[in-house]
Amino acid sequence: MSLPDGFYVRRVEEKDFEQVTETLKVLTTVGAIAPESFSKLLKHWNEATVWDEDNSKRIMQYNPIVIMDKRTETIAATGNIFIERKIIHELGLCGHIEDIAVNSNYQGQGLGKLLIDQLVAIGFGYGCYKIILDCDEKNVNFYKKCGFSNAGVEMQIRK
Amino acid sequence: MSLPDGFYVRRVEEKDFEQVTETLKVLTTVGAIAPESFSKLLKHWNEATVWDEDNSKRIMQYNPIVIMDKRTETIAATGNIFIERKIIHELGLCGHIEDIAVNSNYQGQGLGKLLIDQLVAIGFGYGCYKIILDCDEKNVNFYKKCGFSNAGVEMQIRK
Numbered sequence A, B: 001m002s003l004p005d006g007f008y009v010r011r012v013e014e015k016d017f018e019q020v021t022e023t024l025k026v027l028t029t030v031g032a033i034a035p036e037s038f039s040k041l042l043k044h045w046n047e048a049t050v051w052d053e054d055n056s057k058r059i060m061q062y063n064p065i066v067i068m069d070k071r072t073e074t075i076a077a078t079g080n081i082f083i084e085r086k087i088i089h090e091l092g093l094c095g096h097i098e099d100i101a102v103n104s105n106y107q108g109q110g111l112g113k114l115l116i117d118q119l120v121a122i123g124f125g126y127g128c129y130k131i132i133l134d135c136d137e138k139n140v141n142f143y144k145k146c147g148f149s150n151a152g153v154e155m156q157i158r159k
């Protein structure tokens, strides 16, 4: 599925600082972040790669993307796929979809599904044997529409 | 809680190739892995670090450990905690506990809980605001005994 007219996708950049942090507030606590710290984080995200035996492709550890509204240069949605190199499945790759947020002014236009499609394409492009994510019970049907199925229970421990 | 006499914990090493791959078979498909490929994987795991603004500690991206039976140098259990640097929670760290396997000859001795305790200590030592894992419904009670609680639903998509 391709993006509707008027939108494009790209990797997160330094200039996205304010809009990305604002957009993520629909998901959870963001807290106070200095712009310089955000730039350092992006530098880390842009440098971290995952080992690939064939050396045939550059696998980025973090793949933060935004869907942009071309006309106004507004971030409509953001998300990431974080890549893990395992022993199991013949030194397989597992993709973790994380921190999905759709700007409330852009909800209900199918952009969430397009965002997930893009992240899934990145993960399968790298050769992931599976892509997983954790969500609230209330979002299960949305992820089923994106081609996902129930896999297990997420457990957590917090400080 | 500390380990019972006769056991110790350490990071996975090259010489663990056969025993680690064997132990992981209780969890899932491991497949055919060449020893040289395993060594390259460990090199990657030993070099990958996670950015830390204070530069006060070296945060390892992957933290594969084994619980060893001292007497026989047998791997009793293995697991990993994989560290993710996020934007949310003030550029917070999230720990992902992965690939937990207890050797069938060592089950029922409380080593699984000790393994999880060790991995949780590593994650909180780095400053993770939360540590998560995905498991089968049948393992929920075990993880509750380890201090975890239900957080959400794991969804997956496979190639």
Ligand SMILES: CC(=O)N[C@@H]1[C@@H](O)[C@H](O)[C@@H](COP(=O)(O)O)O[C@@H]1O
Binding pocket: A027, A028, A029, A097, A098, A099, A100, A101, A133, A134, A135, A136, B088, B130, B152
């Ligand atoms: C698919 C998706 O976007 N899942 C997110 C996860 O990536 C994020 O880290 C978490 C934040 O919640 P927290 O503030 O409780 O850690 O919420 C959701 O589970």
Ligand SMILES: CC(=O)N[C@@H]1[C@@H](O)[C@H](O)[C@@H](COP(=O)(O)O)O[C@@H]1O
Binding pocket: A088, A130, A152, B027, B028, B029, B097, B098, B099, B100, B101, B133, B134, B135, B136
């Ligand atoms: C806490 C724990 O150990 N969870 C593991 C997960 O780390 C592993 O990657 C997966 C393998 O299953 P798969 O072969 O279906 O990917 O099994 C379990 O969910």
